[in-house]
Amino acid sequence: xxxxxxxxxxxxxxxxxxxxxxxxxxxxxxxxxxxxxxxxxxxxxxxxxxxxxxxxxxxxxxxxxxxxxxxxxxxxxxxxxxxxxxxxxxxxxxxxxxxxxxxxxxxxxxxxxxxxxxxxxxxxxxxxxxxxxxxxxxxxxxxxxxxxxxxxxxxxxxxxxxxxxxxxxxxxxxxxxxxxxxxxxxxxxxx
Amino acid sequence: xxxxxxxxxxxxxxxxxxxxxxxxxxxxxxxxxxxxxxxxxxxxxxxxxxxxxxxxxxxxxxxxxxxxxxxxxxxxxxxxxxxxxxxxxxxxxxxxxxxxxxxxxxxxxxxxxxxxxxxxxxxxxxxxxxxxxxxxxxxxxxxxxxxxxxxxxxxxxxxxxxxxxxxxxxxxxxxxxxxxxxxxxxxxxxxxxxxxxxxxxxxxxxxxxxxxxxxxxxxxxxxxxxxxxxxxxxxxxxxxxxxxxxxxxxxxxxxxxxxxxxxxxxxxxxxxxxxxxxxxxxxxxxxxxxxxxxxxxxxxxxxxxxxxxxxxxxxxxxxxxxxxxxxxxxxxxxxxxxxxxxxxxxxxxxxxxxxxxxxxxxxxxxxxxxxxxxxxxxxxxxxxxxxxxxxxxxxxxxxxxxxxxxxxxxxxxxxxxxxxxxxxxxxxxxxxxxxxxxxxxxxxxxxxxxxxxxxxxxxxxxxxxxxxxxxxxxxxxxxxxxxxxxxxxxxxxxxxxxxxxxxxxxxxxxxxxxxxxxxxxxxxxxxxxxxxxxxxxxxxxxxxxxxxxxxxxxxxxxxxxxxxxxxxxxxxxxxxxxxxxxxxxxxxxxxxxxxxxxxxxxxxxxxxxxxxxxxxxxxxxxxxxxxxxxxxxxxxxxxxxxxxxxxxxxxxxxxxxxxxxxxxxxxxxxxxxxxxxxxxxxxxxxxxxxxxxxxxxxxxx
Numbered sequence: 001x002x003x004x005x006x007x008x009x010x011x012x013x014x015x016x017x018x019x020x021x022x023x024x025x026x027x028x029x030x031x032x033x034x035x036x037x038x039x040x041x042x043x044x045x046x047x048x049x050x051x052x053x054x055x056x057x058x059x060x061x062x063x064x065x066x067x068x069x070x071x072x073x074x075x076x077x078x079x080x081x082x083x084x085x086x087x088x089x090x091x092x093x094x095x096x097x098x099x100x101x102x103x104x105x106x107x108x109x110x111x112x113x114x115x116x117x118x119x120x121x122x123x124x125x126x127x128x129x130x131x132x133x134x135x136x137x138x139x140x141x142x143x144x145x146x147x148x149x150x151x152x153x154x155x156x157x158x159x160x161x162x163x164x165x166x167x168x169x170x171x172x173x174x175x176x177x178x179x180x181x182x183x184x185x186x187x188x189x190x191x
Numbered sequence: 192x193x194x195x196x197x198x199x200x201x202x203x204x205x206x207x208x209x210x211x212x213x214x215x216x217x218x219x220x221x222x223x224x225x226x227x228x229x230x231x232x233x234x235x236x237x238x239x240x241x242x243x244x245x246x247x248x249x250x251x252x253x254x255x256x257x258x259x260x261x262x263x264x265x266x267x268x269x270x271x272x273x274x275x276x277x278x279x280x281x282x283x284x285x286x287x288x289x290x291x292x293x294x295x296x297x298x299x300x301x302x303x304x305x306x307x308x309x310x311x312x313x314x315x316x317x318x319x320x321x322x323x324x325x326x327x328x329x330x331x332x333x334x335x336x337x338x339x340x341x342x343x344x345x346x347x348x349x350x351x352x353x354x355x356x357x358x359x360x361x362x363x364x365x366x367x368x369x370x371x372x373x374x375x376x377x378x379x380x381x382x383x384x385x386x387x388x389x390x391x392x393x394x395x396x397x398x399x400x401x402x403x404x405x406x407x408x409x410x411x412x413x414x415x416x417x418x419x420x421x422x423x424x425x426x427x428x429x430x431x432x433x434x435x436x437x438x439x440x441x442x443x444x445x446x447x448x449x450x451x452x453x454x455x456x457x458x459x460x461x462x463x464x465x466x467x468x469x470x471x472x473x474x475x476x477x478x479x480x481x482x483x484x485x486x487x488x489x490x491x492x493x494x495x496x497x498x499x500x501x502x503x504x505x506x507x508x509x510x511x512x513x514x515x516x517x518x519x520x521x522x523x524x525x526x527x528x529x530x531x532x533x534x535x536x537x538x539x540x541x542x543x544x545x546x547x548x549x550x551x552x553x554x555x556x557x558x559x560x561x562x563x564x565x566x567x568x569x570x571x572x573x574x575x576x577x578x579x580x581x582x583x584x585x586x587x588x589x590x591x592x593x594x595x596x597x598x599x600x601x602x603x604x605x606x607x608x609x610x611x612x613x614x615x616x617x618x619x620x621x622x623x624x625x626x627x628x629x630x631x632x633x634x635x636x637x638x639x640x641x642x643x644x645x646x647x648x649x650x651x652x653x654x655x656x657x658x659x660x661x662x663x664x665x666x667x668x669x670x671x672x673x674x675x676x677x678x679x680x681x682x683x684x685x686x687x688x689x690x691x692x693x694x695x696x697x698x699x700x701x702x703x704x705x706x707x708x709x710x711x712x713x714x715x716x717x718x719x720x721x722x723x724x725x726x727x728x729x730x731x732x733x734x735x736x737x738x739x740x741x742x743x744x745x746x747x748x749x750x751x752x753x754x755x756x757x758x759x760x761x762x763x764x765x766x767x768x769x770x771x772x773x774x775x776x777x778x779x780x781x782x783x784x785x786x787x788x789x790x791x792x793x794x795x796x797x798x799x800x801x802x803x804x805x806x807x808x809x810x811x812x813x814x815x816x817x818x819x820x821x822x823x824x825x826x827x828x829x830x831x832x833x834x835x836x837x838x839x840x841x842x843x844x845x846x847x848x849x850x851x852x853x854x855x856x857x858x859x860x861x862x863x864x865x866x867x868x869x870x871x872x873x874x875x876x877x878x879x880x881x882x883x884x885x886x887x888x889x890x891x892x
Contacts, residue, residue: 068195086214
């Protein structure tokens with residue numbers, strides 16, 4: 001039950017994008033088309049899960065024993081960057097289909113703040129391995145949900161009469177703000 | 192204690208680096224180093240205009256041979272050349288693809304509603320399919336202008352987008368965002384492959400023309416004094432504008448909307464003006480030809496159909512050879528149409544221009560006698576176009592089979608005599624028949640020295656299939672017409688014709704062709720004395736060559752024509768295509784020209800792609816909505832008339848009867864064109880102001 005609540009909380013209440021405002025660059029950059037937004041969402045889920053596992057292991061089995069947890073940010077950057085590169089190389093060789101589907105997004109999220117943020121939140125919330133895994137997947141799914149919804153809105157936004165000064169990223173940010181307000185409706189659902 | 196954390200971080204970094212290094216080796220994918228090389232040569236804009244996900248993907252496709260070296264739409268020629276050079280490939284010179292619009296003005300169409308809240312065409316389109324009732328009209332909110340990444344599109348004065356060919360890279364973004372589909376990205380030669388569709392904006396004349404010439408477009412060019420552009424527009428669908436400009440009976444005219452107000456636009460005079468403008472300048476316009484495809488096509492028959500097919504196949508980049516049985520090219524244009532209608536010097540100049548594109552011609556060789564289809568295949572031709580025309584005269588059977596009577600000759604044979612020689616014609620010449628060949632034979636006889644020429648036709652003047660203008664000219668020149676009369680018996684003296692019995696007819700019930708069937712009136716026979724009888728009662732294809740050796744089994748129809756698919760003009764023998772008179776039976780020159788281009792399209796697809804894509808929504812009938820019952824906002828303006836040589840000058844010489852209109856007349860006549868689309872046309876500017884003012888008055892009252 002706790003895990004379900006954790007997942008719901010991560011997806012809706014504390015949505016990584018709309019409540020915590022992390023991962024804003026791909027959110028604005030890759031949300032012009034529904035298909036690319038979906039690709040990005042899947043890539044983020046994939047990378048976040050892997051990154052969370054490795055950073056959790058590094059933190060608990062390397063940094064904590066050596067008592068240098070204050071270096072976690074630096075260590076995580078190194079780990080995540082190397083990991084994404086590794087995954088890309090591996091996929092290219094062994095899963096061409098997956099590589100073609102995710103390939104162009106992987107380098108984009110190497111040091112994405114959403115991925116990094118989730119890795120750090122895992123530590124901050126002092127989660128165990130199982131709940132960490134649920135939290136990571138749920139948070140990334142929240143990102144995917146938000147970016148797909150947002151891309152749908154932006155596709156329609158193209159057709160709307162928008163004042164010249166507000167066109168493009170400006171109106172996208174306003175829309176993101178409104179969406180964020182809408183997600184406030186979930187606040188209080190899970191403590 | 193700084194060394195411990197530093198060592199840990201360093202350790203992580205070393206492990207990560209080592210892991211990556213090992214992974215790069217273990218999981219190394221053999222990647223063509225050329226991909227990186229090509230990527231570096233591409234502009235790196237990652238615009239996606241090429242259809243691939245970014246420049247690297249494009250480079251990969253080029254190296255893999257899935258894309259041409261010129262796939263990049265921004266890089267233009269220099270990039271393409273650099274890429275080709277890097278890959279050691281031969282760079283094929285290619286034609287640029289440029290965006291252009293088909294709509295002549297969306298505001299001419301009737302408004303469905305007037306709502307100012309939109310600033311995007313696609314949004315307006317979602318609302319009741321746009322503000323105008325026209326399916327094809329430009330909405331004019333400029334979505335294409337904003338979509339163009341290269342600044343090549345701007346909004347023109349009349350609310351239509353204007354394309355700057357210098358800046359257009361042909362990426363097609365504008366065509367994709369246009370909700371009405373009126374922007375096309377095409378190269379010059381692909382226009383050749385285009386056939387009218389019901390889904391397009393088509394003026395009635397354009398729907399009616401068998402060759403589907405874009406008539407409004409070339410007339411608009413003439414109106415602006417752009418004669419070269421006008422002529423090139425004509426040549427996209429008709430390689431023989433000098434000849435058609437003289438002899439075409441203008442089927443397009445019947446559909447001209449202008450005749451609802453006064454008279455149809457003199458379309459053919461305008462075509463002739465543009466063609467003669469080039470002829471008189473003595474310099475030939477440059478006609479674009481696509482890069483060589485390496486395919487070669489044989490065209491059997493050098494008439495209008497064969498010439499048209501050869502011309503367009505050549506423009507599409509194929510090597511073409513024409514085989515002609517007569518000593519010179521031109522077919523019926525040369526051997527059937529007399530000098531006074533189409534001077535041979537003009538025809539020769541036109542043919543020279545066609546051959547100048549790099550078409551080979553072999554004359555004086557006849558299929559079935561001198562060569563076979565097998566021989567052509569052996570010579571390496573990928574496809575063969577059969578356009579042998581309809582050269583066999585029909586006969587009324589006035590003589591027994593095999594009986595030779597001096598003074599009785601068939602229409603085509605008679606006209607052929609005048610090609611090189613000047614035969615002696617005297618006395619009374621009787622021509623039997625009511626078609627163009629009959630009129631040509633009659634008018635030719637008059638010029639060759641006949642004392643009297645009569646035409647005998649079994650129906651009335653209204654049923655005559657000849658061009659009305661030709662009938663009028665023949666009457667003016669004093670040719671006697673005997674309508675509702677049929678020959679029944681020949682009178683001969685010593686093997687020479689001396690007269691013919693003619694029976695009167697009356698018109699009965701309509702036959703399947705819709706014309707009333709003539710019925711003889713018994714006892715009305717009458718003898719007519721004459722010295723020469725020309726039988727011009729129709730022609731049919733001469734397909735005897737199909738029975739000779741070395742010929743594949745080509746099916747024929749019961750009308751003695753070659754059988755082929757209506758949609759592709761392909762016969763049962765896949766490499767053999769046909770068209771023109773030998774497929775449809777005798778028709779107009781412009782029909783054959785259209786068939787030639789249609790066959791060229793089929794052959795082009797067949798030799799390059801192996802199959803012929805069907806034309807979706809192909810327009811075959813006039814579009815009902817385009818046949819207006821009235822036009823408003825147009826004032827009457829009389830049609831121009833072309834200069835005609837006086838009667839005295841005509842008789843006894845073969846001087847060309849009709850002249851070309853002058854430049855002022857051409858511009859005036861072009862101004863009469865309403866520049867129609869399917870649903871709309873140009874109103875007179877003054878008239879429009881008046882009607883708007885009237886409407887305003889009523890509104891205030």
